[in-house]
Amino acid sequence: MSTSTTSAPPGTEDPPPARAAPRRRGDRTPARTGWRRALRRDWQLYSLAILPLLFFLVFRYLPMIGNVIAFRRFEPGGSIFGEEWVGLRYVRMFLSDPTFWQVFRNTLWIGGLTLLFCFPIPIVLALLLNEVRRRSLKRFVQSVSYLPHFLSIVIVAGITLQMLASDGPVNHVLGWFGHEPIRFIQEPEWFRTIYVGSEIWQTAGWGTILYLAALTTIDEDLYEAARIDGANRWQQIWHVTLPGIRPTMVTLLILNIGTFMAVGFEKVLLLYNPLTYPTADVISTYVYRAGVESNSFSYAAAIGLFEAIIGLVLITTANQLSRRTVGTSLW
Amino acid sequence: MVKPSRSYRVFQGVNGVVLTLVVLVTLYPFVNILARSFSGERQIRAGEVTLLPKGFNLTTYEIVFQDAMFWRNYGNTVLYTVVATAVAMVLTTCYAYVLSKKHLKGRGVLVGIAVFTMFFTGGLIPNYILVTSLGLKNSVWAIALPNAISVFNLLVMKAFFENLPTELEEAAQIDGLSTYGILLRIVLPLSKAVVATMVLFYSVSFWNSWFSAFLYLDRTDLMPVTVYLRNLIQGATGGGNAGAGTEQLSQVGANIQSVTIVLTALPILCVYPFVQRYFVSGVMLGAVKG
Numbered sequence: 001m002s003t004s005t006t007s008a009p010p011g012t013e014d015p016p017p018a019r020a021a022p023r024r025r026g027d028r029t030p031a032r033t034g035w036r037r038a039l040r041r042d043w044q045l046y047s048l049a050i051l052p053l054l055f056f057l058v059f060r061y062l063p064m065i066g067n068v069i070a071f072r073r074f075e076p077g078g079s080i081f082g083e084e085w086v087g088l089r090y091v092r093m094f095l096s097d098p099t100f101w102q103v104f105r106n107t108l109w110i111g112g113l114t115l116l117f118c119f120p121i122p123i124v125l126a127l128l129l130n131e132v133r134r135r136s137l138k139r140f141v142q143s144v145s146y147l148p149h150f151l152s153i154v155i156v157a158g159i160t161l162q163m164l165a166s167d168g169p170v171n172h173v174l175g176w177f178g179h180e181p182i183r184f185i186q187e188p189e190w191f192r193t194i195y196v197g198s199e200i201w202q203t204a205g206w207g208t209i210l211y212l213a214a215l216t217t218i219d220e221d222l223y224e225a226a227r228i229d230g231a232n233r234w235q236q237i238w239h240v241t242l243p244g245i246r247p248t249m250v251t252l253l254i255l256n257i258g259t260f261m262a263v264g265f266e267k268v269l270l271l272y273n274p275l276t277y278p279t280a281d282v283i284s285t286y287v288y289r290a291g292v293e294s295n296s297f298s299y300a301a302a303i304g305l306f307e308a309i310i311g312l313v314l315i316t317t318a319n320q321l322s323r324r325t326v327g328t329s330l331w
Numbered sequence: 332m333v334k335p336s337r338s339y340r341v342f343q344g345v346n347g348v349v350l351t352l353v354v355l356v357t358l359y360p361f362v363n364i365l366a367r368s369f370s371g372e373r374q375i376r377a378g379e380v381t382l383l384p385k386g387f388n389l390t391t392y393e394i395v396f397q398d399a400m401f402w403r404n405y406g407n408t409v410l411y412t413v414v415a416t417a418v419a420m421v422l423t424t425c426y427a428y429v430l431s432k433k434h435l436k437g438r439g440v441l442v443g444i445a446v447f448t449m450f451f452t453g454g455l456i457p458n459y460i461l462v463t464s465l466g467l468k469n470s471v472w473a474i475a476l477p478n479a480i481s482v483f484n485l486l487v488m489k490a491f492f493e494n495l496p497t498e499l500e501e502a503a504q505i506d507g508l509s510t511y512g513i514l515l516r517i518v519l520p521l522s523k524a525v526v527a528t529m530v531l532f533y534s535v536s537f538w539n540s541w542f543s544a545f546l547y548l549d550r551t552d553l554m555p556v557t558v559y560l561r562n563l564i565q566g567a568t569g570g571g572n573a574g575a576g577t578e579q580l581s582q583v584g585a586n587i588q589s590v591t592i593v594l595t596a597l598p599i600l601c602v603y604p605f606v607q608r609y610f611v612s613g614v615m616l617g618a619v620k621g
Contacts, residue, residue, distance in 0.1 A: 144353075
């Protein structure tokens with residue numbers, strides 16, 4: 001990949017494969033080392049892990065356990081694990097809540113559209129970039145297209161709102177065609193387009209990095225062989241390039257499916273308003289309002305837990321499916 | 332290479348046009364916002380501002396520069412970024428070093444503890460309750476501690492440490508250096524590249540973050556500048572119009588958002604050209620191993 005070959009920090013590329021491993025394996029005792037021995041030998045290493053483990057325990061695993069308040073009555077200021085069991089009361093409550101089903105549908109819509117557009121566009125862009133012969137030009141396009149990735153989501157939302165303002169460029173262009181200005185931000189039917197559009201603007205360029213890296217690893221001989229067999233450019237892309245980047249595609253697809261339900265919560269929170277709730281309100285924003293703003297902590301936690309479990313199921317299923325069908329998987 | 336066919340030359344032409352469009356669509360919003368920030372109210376309202384400022388006007392910049400809260404919040408952003416990045420670097424480096432030791436008993440479990448949190452998290456509400464009941468609200472720790480380790484960064488660093496030659500460490504061990512000494516005096520000096528990359532990863536993400544601050548900080552004077560901007564674009568505040576006269580107010584109303592966006596994005600845009608390559612190489616290293 002062009003941007004990294006010239007100037008990457010030393011050591012981040014071409015890792016000498018497993019130079020350390022065989023040596024270690026050689027001097028390890030054949031039987032499994034006992035814990036007592038391991039502790040005696042490596043206690044200093046283990047001690048370095050204490051603070052990080054404390055972090056994971058307190059700020060990652062404790063909140064997971066904290067989800068029990070979905071099944072318990074919770075009182076602000078009381079125990080973080082709630083006061084008493086109430087069974088599935090809150091689950092039944094949200095299942096019979098029409099707003100929940102609305103935000104559920106909205107989540108599927110926005111998640112689905114994001115997947116549909118934001119997953120393939122970086123692939124196409126990477127393939128196009130890969131065909132650019134002038135390296136300086138290629139690098140320039142890359143640098144420019146990565147830029148939005150580095151901006152705060154607040155700035156991206158601000159820019160989006162400015163572009164769509166009644167005196168902004170989009171309405172300006174509509175004016176050329178004699179169209180009345182559209183109040184994009186207030187109209188529910190525009191929200192999904194706006195959300196997905198700004199998501200593409202922010203992520204498409206950065207998303208090409210891994211594909212471009214994968215493209216450079218494809219053996220040039222394969223193209224040569226394909227040409228000798230009489231394949232034209234399209235056939236070469238179809239039979240050589242795409243299979244070459246398939247593992248990357250599958251991995252990113254699995255990851256995308258895993259975050260499907262967690263649609264860009266912060267971006268929605270910044271772009272929506274009560275007028276656009278009918279299409280814009282998603283599970284996570286509803287959880288936020290129900291919990292943090294209305295103090296219905298148990299109710300909100302029940303919905304949040306539901307979302308997290310769906311996410312976990314989705315990514316596990318996608319991973320299993322891909323391991324069986326194409327042999328690529330995350331774990 | 333064989334002589335390119337005619338259809339391939341056509342494709343190259345189309346490709347050039349498409350990529351030019353990509354560049355234009357990416358850059359246009361920035362240029363437009365910049366132009367608006369320097370333009371006069373009438374020209375903005377009429378939708379005349381495109382690439383260049385029209386009716387050059389600096390009133391809003393002056394007003395924002397005089398707004399003490401804006402600078403205070405900017406200072407908060409710097410403070411939070413420095414503290415949170417420092418905490419994150421210490422924790423991430425320690426854990427990554429431990430995880431990079433292939434002979435370590437229980438290493439798989441330690442890796443698993445971290446990786447599992449990539450796929451399942453406690454969620455907003457339990458986190459909120461936890462941070463609140465730990466009494467972290469309205470302090471920098473509410474921002475620094477809950478995000479102290481990014482598992483992605485951890486895996487990048489672990490991969491880097493794994494690829495360091497072991498001979499030096501072994502020699503140092505024989506010379507009687509403790510594990511801490513080895514990490515501080517041998518490993519870290521060899522890892523300047525990855526440390527720099529990680530500092531960049533963390534500081535950009537803390538600099539850009541807003542939601543933790545929005546959630547856990549109640550007072551305006553504690554907010555980072557991202558929340559200042561958020562309140563502005565949500566119309567929750569009028570921005571720095573404290574000292575503005577009536578005729579200034581309409582000018583400020585027309586482009587205070589553009590001005591604040593420019594001022595907030597400026598530091599990132601300035602360092603971007605120099606740090607971009609570190610991000611790219613860091614991400615690729617993470618992808619190879621993660």
